[in-house]
Amino acid sequence: MSVRNTKHRWGALSQLFHWLIVVLIIVQVTLASLADDLPASARKVALLARHKSVGITILMLVILRLLWRSLNLTPLLPDTLKPYERFLARFTHAALYVLLFAMPLSGWMMSSARGFPVSWFGFFTLPDLVAKNKSLYAALLTTHETLAWVLGAVVTLHVAAALKHHFMHRDDVLRRMLPFTTPGPKA
């Protein structure tokens, strides 16, 4: 597997970005739901601090990922796709990228509006995106939570489509994003 993408396969770096972000999103959901159940406590502060740091990490990774994508070929969608499937695939991928920006940005703005500066793992403090504002904080909290559910829905669609390609179409759409596999038509 080459580092760069080919017409038929995602390269190592694209795969690394993809799966790293998958893992970090799982971490994010876990941290957020653990913190949600807690009363004000040092543990809650710690969980939310990690949640913010990981969120900023995802934001940085998505920026790098899009840069890398712009410098690489994008593997072609299979010829067998109907036009609406083609559209749906493009739309889902675009929505995922938009959400990968919107989630951390709304979270960061929300923290700024609350008056809590965001630090990246204690290494540096990010600038406040908006001035402190209670009603804006409330609106952003709702936005952040709603976007999380939307992300959940789009990810479900994305996973369902990947599995449909693999098990029903029996094509290499899933395998070309997996390491240690040989892309090409399934035997």
Added chain:
Amino acid sequence: MTLRSSADAAGAAAATVLTAALLLCSDARAADAAAATHYVLDPAKSSLEFTFVQAGAQNKGRFTRFQVAFEFAAESLAASRLDVTVDINSVDSGDEERDETLRGGDLFAVAKFPQAHFAASQINRTASGYEAVGKLTIRGVTHDARVPFAFRTATENGVAVGYMTGKTSVRRLDYGVGQGDWRATDQVGNDVGVSFALRLTAH
């Protein structure tokens, strides 16, 4: 005989001078003590702020209610003293939910310890100004504390005023501010910066 009486006279004179000198000295001390100016706080133009690290970032807060009594004579520091009482309930960290947490039993425990108190009966001159040496009590725990400050006086509209500014730091855990899991310092730092800018009026 003559010699002896002149010696006696000299002795008596010396005793008189010594007594007079001692009297003068104690008069001077009394005068100095009386000359110490009594200052009270102008709350509208004074601030008492604190900074702390939360989740890796610097955060700020303040106390909006506190009293200050300051007896000060630059020429007689022995007669100078400083007394500060802080109403912990007036804590304002910029977030109501956080303020409630700060007032709670694991942190300031205001229900039991509504006030913090700094009483300094010794004021020293330092290279850059003064320092107040005394006892600081927070959450019922008392430790020795030294608070450096600068002080300048002015006359504003015929009123003698004093401006006192300074900063110091307090280790919150020394005073038990942080029980249970708040004892951990990885998310909420132990060092809390305290800074003050007070306007005092002479009475």
